[in-house]
Amino acid sequence: MWRYGLTIARYNAILRSQDFVCALCGDNEEEDFGIPHAKTSHWHIDHDHACCGPGSSCGKCVRGLLCRKCNMEYLPAYERLPMHMRDSPLFNTYLAAPPAQQSEAQVIKGRDNMYLPTSHAFLTDRKFADGLDRAGG
Numbered sequence: 001m002w003r004y005g006l007t008i009a010r011y012n013a014i015l016r017s018q019d020f021v022c023a024l025c026g027d028n029e030e031e032d033f034g035i036p037h038a039k040t041s042h043w044h045i046d047h048d049h050a051c052c053g054p055g056s057s058c059g060k061c062v063r064g065l066l067c068r069k070c071n072m073e074y075l076p077a078y079e080r081l082p083m084h085m086r087d088s089p090l091f092n093t094y095l096a097a098p099p100a101q102q103s104e105a106q107v108i109k110g111r112d113n114m115y116l117p118t119s120h121a122f123l124t125d126r127k128f129a130d131g132l133d134r135a136g137g
Contacts, residue, residue: 001045003055003057005060006045009109009112014062014105015065017102017105018064018065022067023046023066023070023094024064024066024074025070028067043066046064046098048061048063062101063095063100063101075094
């Protein structure tokens, strides 16, 4: 995460704003909602390579969290197309309004910063988040 300018809280906020699924295909490859156990999480941090190049990010150009296929195959192939051939509403919406840059992806203090990314408690603690929303926090 640090190579992409993200804190654990920011990573959690982005994943929460995406309903814990890939921001492009809506899939969640893991049966346990991405909760890491013995293996590393499958989420890839997508960012605009025009800003920082591949392999790292300033954090401001992070667009969302994607599954491996969308991040390594589908999105790069789409971005290589000439502009006049980019006619997919799904990809165009994602690129024009990336989930990580929406207000829903802002860190909720006391929720997003309390857990490791995709921990079971984070995923199931909806009552706490709902209470914060009602309290204006």
